[in-house]
Amino acid sequence: MEKLEEIIERLREKVGTYFSKDASGHNIDHLERTLHYALYLQSKEGGDRLVVGISAFIHDIHRIMGAQQNRFVSPKESLPVVQEFLKDVDITENQKQRVLSAIEHHEEYSFGSGGINVSDIESLILQDADNLDAIGAIGLVRTIKYSIAHNIPDYDASVPLYQNAYDERKEDPSTIHHINNKLIRLGENMNTKTARELAEKKTKLMKDFLDMFIKESTGNL
Numbered sequence: 001m002e003k004l005e006e007i008i009e010r011l012r013e014k015v016g017t018y019f020s021k022d023a024s025g026h027n028i029d030h031l032e033r034t035l036h037y038a039l040y041l042q043s044k045e046g047g048d049r050l051v052v053g054i055s056a057f058i059h060d061i062h063r064i065m066g067a068q069q070n071r072f073v074s075p076k077e078s079l080p081v082v083q084e085f086l087k088d089v090d091i092t093e094n095q096k097q098r099v100l101s102a103i104e105h106h107e108e109y110s111f112g113s114g115g116i117n118v119s120d121i122e123s124l125i126l127q128d129a130d131n132l133d134a135i136g137a138i139g140l141v142r143t144i145k146y147s148i149a150h151n152i153p154d155y156d157a158s159v160p161l162y163q164n165a166y167d168e169r170k171e172d173p174s175t176i177h178h179i180n181n182k183l184i185r186l187g188e189n190m191n192t193k194t195a196r197e198l199a200e201k202k203t204k205l206m207k208d209f210l211d212m213f214i215k216e217s218t219g220n221l
């Protein structure tokens with residue numbers, strides 16, 4: 001069986017080409033950072049290192065398919081393409097199934113409309129790793145890039161900010177709504193203790209940004 005580093009090295013070119021056209025913040029850099037977070041979480045929380053690493057590195061194929069089809073393509077719909085990427089990867093059939101399952105469930109949130117439907121540590125780590133890269137300084141930059149690519153307004157003061165259940169299939173009305181409705185809730189809702197700790201500083205930065213943005217936009221300094 002190949003070592004994880006060798007598998008990633010061999011996948012890197014194919015993945016890099018596939019993700020090179022991304023304009024939504026789901027590019028190869030996001031995959032590299034998610035891989036880095038995922039392996040750190042795995043070293044603290046346990047689980048199968050190969051399943052964690054491979055699923056992290058190819059989890060967002062659905063985003064590229066979505067951009068090509070101009071609609072939201074769910075992670076589940078992307079699994080046939082994910083299987084193509086896994087074809088020549090030397091891991092057991094059981095590990096491949098666990099990679100597919102982790103990818104299928106990576107966009108579930110405890111505060112989301114469907115909740116979290118997995119309990120294996122590899123899936124929980126992938127959710128946390130992906131969410132760690134969605135928040136903090138890089139998270140804010142990625143969100144702004146995504147908003148520009150999708151023509152989402154900066155802020156719409158006519159829509160109340162608070163939203164009870166977050167619906168991952170719908171676009172938020174503005175960038176500020178997205179930061180408020182989703183990003184600042186991710187930190188305390190991480191699955192693992194290690195990720196919750198890593199999220200603290202990032203969440204504080206985003207809350208400060210949100211406060212300042214609202215103050216500046218209402219002239220209330």
Ligand SMILES: [Fe+2]
Pocket residue numbers: 059060062063075106107
């Ligand atoms: Fe995703």
Ligand SMILES: [Fe+2]
Pocket residue numbers: 026030034059060130
């Ligand atoms: Fe992602």
